[in-house]
Amino acid sequence: xAQATWEKHTSAEIPSHLKPGKNRLKFLxxxxxxxxxxxxxxxxxxxxxxxxxxTVDELLNDSTYVGQTVRISGAVLGDSIQYDSEKLxxxxxxxxxxxxxxxxxxxxxxxxxxPNVTQLQVRVENEVKPDLLQHExxxxxxxxxxxxxxxxxxxxxxxxxxxxxxxxPDPSSLNSRSEA
Amino acid sequence: xxxEVGLAALLFVFLAAIYAVVAAxxxxxxxxxxxxxxxxxxxxxxxxxxxxxxxxxxxxxLSGQYQISYVWSVSSPSTPTFYRLTALWGSQQxxxxxxxxxxxxxxxxxxxxxxxxxxxxxxxxxxxLMATLAFFVGLSLFFENPFERYWLLPTxxxxxxxxxxxxxIAPDLGRLAETAQGLNPLLRHFGMIIHPPMLYLGFVGFVxxxxxxxxxxxxxxxxxxxxxATRRWTLVAWLFLxxxxxxxxxxxxxxxxxxxxxxxxxxxxAAFLPWLIGTAFLHSVMIQENRGMLKTWNMFLVIGTxxxxxxxxxxxxxxxxxxxxxxxxxxxxxxxxxxxxIVTLISIGLILWRWNRGELKDDHQFANxxxxxxxxxxxxxxxxxxxxxxxxGSFGAPIISELFFDTNITLGTDYFLRVTPPLFVALYIxxxxxxxxxxxxxxxxxxxxxxxxxxxxxxxxxxxxxxxGMRDLGALVGYGIVSLAGFVALYEIYRGAAxxxxxxxxxxxxxxxxxxxxxxxxxxxxxxxxxxxxxxxxVIGSTVFQQETQQTLAKGESLSIGDYSMRxxxxxxxxxxxxxxxxxxxxxxxxxxxxxxxLRPRIDVYPTTPMTIAGSYSTLENDFYVLLVGWxxxxxxxxxxxxxxxxxxxxxxxxxxxxxxxxxxxxxxxETLPIRVREQARGxxxxxxxx
Numbered sequence: 001x002a003q004a005t006w007e008k009h010t011s012a013e014i015p016s017h018l019k020p021g022k023n024r025l026k027f028l029x030x031x032x033x034x035x036x037x038x039x040x041x042x043x044x045x046x047x048x049x050x051x052x053x054x055t056v057d058e059l060l061n062d063s064t065y066v067g068q069t070v071r072i073s074g075a076v077l078g079d080s081i082q083y084d085s086e087k088l089x090x091x092x093x094x095x096x097x098x099x100x101x102x103x104x105x106x107x108x109x110x111x112x113x114x115p116n117v118t119q120l121q122v123r124v125e126n127e128v129k130p131d132l133l134q135h136e137x138x139x140x141x142x143x144x145x146x147x148x149x150x151x152x153x154x155x156x157x158x159x160x161x162x163x164x165x166x167x168x169p170d171p172s173s174l175n176s177r178s179e180a
Numbered sequence: 181x182x183x184e185v186g187l188a189a190l191l192f193v194f195l196a197a198i199y200a201v202v203a204a205x206x207x208x209x210x211x212x213x214x215x216x217x218x219x220x221x222x223x224x225x226x227x228x229x230x231x232x233x234x235x236x237x238x239x240x241x242l243s244g245q246y247q248i249s250y251v252w253s254v255s256s257p258s259t260p261t262f263y264r265l266t267a268l269w270g271s272q273q274x275x276x277x278x279x280x281x282x283x284x285x286x287x288x289x290x291x292x293x294x295x296x297x298x299x300x301x302x303x304x305x306x307x308x309l310m311a312t313l314a315f316f317v318g319l320s321l322f323f324e325n326p327f328e329r330y331w332l333l334p335t336x337x338x339x340x341x342x343x344x345x346x347x348x349i350a351p352d353l354g355r356l357a358e359t360a361q362g363l364n365p366l367l368r369h370f371g372m373i374i375h376p377p378m379l380y381l382g383f384v385g386f387v388x389x390x391x392x393x394x395x396x397x398x399x400x401x402x403x404x405x406x407x408x409a410t411r412r413w414t415l416v417a418w419l420f421l422x423x424x425x426x427x428x429x430x431x432x433x434x435x436x437x438x439x440x441x442x443x444x445x446x447x448x449x450a451a452f453l454p455w456l457i458g459t460a461f462l463h464s465v466m467i468q469e470n471r472g473m474l475k476t477w478n479m480f481l482v483i484g485t486x487x488x489x490x491x492x493x494x495x496x497x498x499x500x501x502x503x504x505x506x507x508x509x510x511x512x513x514x515x516x517x518x519x520x521x522i523v524t525l526i527s528i529g530l531i532l533w534r535w536n537r538g539e540l541k542d543d544h545q546f547a548n549x550x551x552x553x554x555x556x557x558x559x560x561x562x563x564x565x566x567x568x569x570x571x572x573g574s575f576g577a578p579i580i581s582e583l584f585f586d587t588n589i590t591l592g593t594d595y596f597l598r599v600t601p602p603l604f605v606a607l608y609i610x611x612x613x614x615x616x617x618x619x620x621x622x623x624x625x626x627x628x629x630x631x632x633x634x635x636x637x638x639x640x641x642x643x644x645x646x647x648x649g650m651r652d653l654g655a656l657v658g659y660g661i662v663s664l665a666g667f668v669a670l671y672e673i674y675r676g677a678a679x680x681x682x683x684x685x686x687x688x689x690x691x692x693x694x695x696x697x698x699x700x701x702x703x704x705x706x707x708x709x710x711x712x713x714x715x716x717x718x719v720i721g722s723t724v725f726q727q728e729t730q731q732t733l734a735k736g737e738s739l740s741i742g743d744y745s746m747r748x749x750x751x752x753x754x755x756x757x758x759x760x761x762x763x764x765x766x767x768x769x770x771x772x773x774x775x776x777x778x779l780r781p782r783i784d785v786y787p788t789t790p791m792t793i794a795g796s797y798s799t800l801e802n803d804f805y806v807l808l809v810g811w812x813x814x815x816x817x818x819x820x821x822x823x824x825x826x827x828x829x830x831x832x833x834x835x836x837x838x839x840x841x842x843x844x845x846x847x848x849x850x851e852t853l854p855i856r857v858r859e860q861a862r863g864x865x866x867x868x869x870x871x
Contacts (some may be wrong), residue, residue, distance in 0.1 A: 026549055034558075038565050041599050042572060049595025050577070053588035071590055085810020085820040086732040099588070128437070128730075128809045128822050131790045142592060155592070 075111035078135020208303025304395030379424030385417025450492030460563035472543030666713030707842025714835030721828030
């Protein structure tokens with residue numbers, strides 16, 4: 001959208017108001033140079049910054065991802081969390097959550113409670129344990145899968161839908177009282 | 181009862197807004213004043229009604245009506261009163277209502293203040309404002325209703341509806357109160373309490389210039405009237421948006437505990453995008469006012485700003501983008517996207533229509549590459565490029581890769597750290613050069629001559645920091661470019677004051693005061709530039725020279741970082757008033773052997789989540805920022821700390837205050853003659869013209 005507005009500006013506005021000649025050529029060349037520089041900047045930035053955002057299943061089933069920096073998402077298994085605060089080393093296991101789901105909280109609950117779901121061990125070095133690293137949180141990790149099958153993460157983001165996006169009170173808790 | 185009052189108020193606002201749109205368009209097209217007046221009256225009704233709805237929700241929050249699902253989800257019996265008040269914007273439904281309330285406040289003020297002065301634009305201004313308001317109130321009514329209540333159905337299920345389902349009864353209120361969760365602990369911070377209202381004021385504020393621009397296109401009054409009418413509104417919106425961004429950064433720095441304030445997260449970027457285009461717009465309207473140029477471009481910028489506001493709201497609130505900040509996945513995604521697309525398409529359609537009729541022709545042409553207008557265009561270009569680059573990184577690449585390539589590609593901070601710095605550098609250079617150039621044409625020689633003194637000052641400044649031990653070449657270049665812009669602003673103020681001092685024989689202080697009084701906009705702008713310079717210096721310092729360390733200390737042991745050292749003294753768990761456990765480490769910060777501060781980094785344990793609260797000792801030079809990250813569970817004889825030294829970070833906040841001060845100077849109302857006198861003068865002029 002923004003791209004379109006900018007194109008509109010160059011193609012429709014400036015040239016039509018300039019007399020043909022030296023000035024127009026100057027603006028044209030200047031504009032093209034700037035555009036080329038910007039295009040280079042954005043393309044090279046995209047190439048260095050791009051990360052495939054994939055599931056645990058995709059990561060483990062496609063060998064081309066080994067050693068490549070990727071972003072993955074999974075459900076944290078609370079019992080597996082180990083934190084060495086002296087070395088700032090965090091280790092835990094995540095369970096695969098599918099690419100598409102309707103409700104994040106439900107998807108996370110299914111992932112942690114189903115033993116048949118693919119699991120992956122994660123290691124994060126030199127990070128303070130985030131407050132939200134808890135059972136059933138969604139972990140979004142950037143890093144690489146090493147040859148031992150452990151995901152070495154350099155960045156760790158967490159979301160806890162079950163904590164902050166309330167589903168409403170549990171019907172059973174309300175019913176029991178009203179029936180009593 | 182409160183829920184019914186709120187629901188009824190919302191419904192009436194919705195109807196009044198829709199009626200206002202219809203009446204205003206009809207009245208505008210048929211030049212029927214009574215219809216336009218009626219539309220205005222309906223519009224003026226929306227604010228008191230929305231206020232009533234908000235007061236109903238506040239009352240429900242304060243009195244703990246946990247049957248209302250919103251109250252249940254953001255407060256609990258132990259929530260203090262203060263957080264009950266701010267819980268109005270603590271979650272999706274309430275914050276949408278709050279958003280509508282602020283939007284109708286702005287609309288009301290704009291209608292009242294500009295009613296007589298811009299009569300011709302008014303019907304369409306009303307139509308655009310009220311259509312937008314109707315949309316947001318509609319979202320509240322039909323998708324994210326803050327007044328929905330819990331009901332116990334005959335089948336023993338719990339339903340959540342606004343109206344009473346057949347045969348349902350109210351659940352046990354005591355039980356509901358017991359299970360209520362309370363406000364998200366991350367939001368219990370001063371910055372978070374005023375950050376959302378500021379951001380929303382900034383966001384909704386841009387609806388006013390947008391509505392006036394659209395009204396200009398629709399009514400055919402394409403003079404600079406709409407720009408004159410909205411200049412202050414734009415500044416006010418920009419001010420609040422800047423304040424919202426700064427407070428958000430401050431909140432992240434204080435609460436999120438990673439020692440930084442900006443993480444290039446999609447949600448942060450979504451709020452930054454309208455700021456970028458809005459800033460471009462603030463600059464380019466000056467060209468239209470002074471030179472009658474860039475008429476179409478300004479239209480695109482004002483639409484782009486509002487469009488970015490709506491898009492950002494949509495992206496944040498629909499769950500489209502996964503971000504630590506985003507709201508829950510919500511039903512409002514599709515309607516919001518539809519609204520955004522329709523608003524954007526109608527606006528662009530209107531521009532093309534007027535442009536095609538030749539009504540947006542510019543009065544002047546670009547003659548000289550170094551003229552002020554050319555440099556302003558360059559500034560606009562770079563703002564828009566920044567916008568495109570950040571939009572692409574946050575939303576473009578992920579969405580396009582998913583739609584067309586069936587993969588999901590995201591761009592990390594690497595991307596932003598590579599792409600944005602050169603663009604910011606270019607902006608700072610322009611901020612230094614453009615104020616010295618002249619309208620029409622500037623010769624390179626003249627420009628060089630006026631740059632001479634700021635350049636000398638910059639060189640002295642750089643020499644000073646070089647001598648004081650700074651050797652990083654990149655940072656020196658950065659400081660040089662950023663400070664040049666600041667010295668130019670100071671130099672321009674000095675030049676203006678010196679001229680008054682010499683020619684009018686005013687003393688210096690008086691000369692500066694009258695200088696600002698005579699041209700608030702220009703000199704207020706220079707103060708803003710100064711603020712941006714100081715923010716830039718703070719950003720460079722805190723990014724390039726941040727130091728960090730982590731260490732486990734026994735009681736009495738110290739760690740050292742930079743020229744600071746920190747001693748672990750004691751560990752004192754405590755229980756706060758609201759029942760949360762606090763694990764507190766007592767530490768002493770020393771510098772050069774002198775005790776300078778005692779800090780208490782801590783971890784608060786809420787029922788749902790722990791929360792790390794940093795301890796910090798702040799000076800203008802740097803922040804000593806310490807996090808408690810672990811401790812020996814039984815005896816607490818050892819504890820682990822992560823410590824950051826963030827140089828110059830306070831300049832970011834101080835620069836922000838200067839920026840706000842400058843914006844206030846630029847936006848401050850000028851004294852005008854009473855309306856009656858002005859109208860008489862206008863009447864005389866008209867009479868003279870027709871005679």
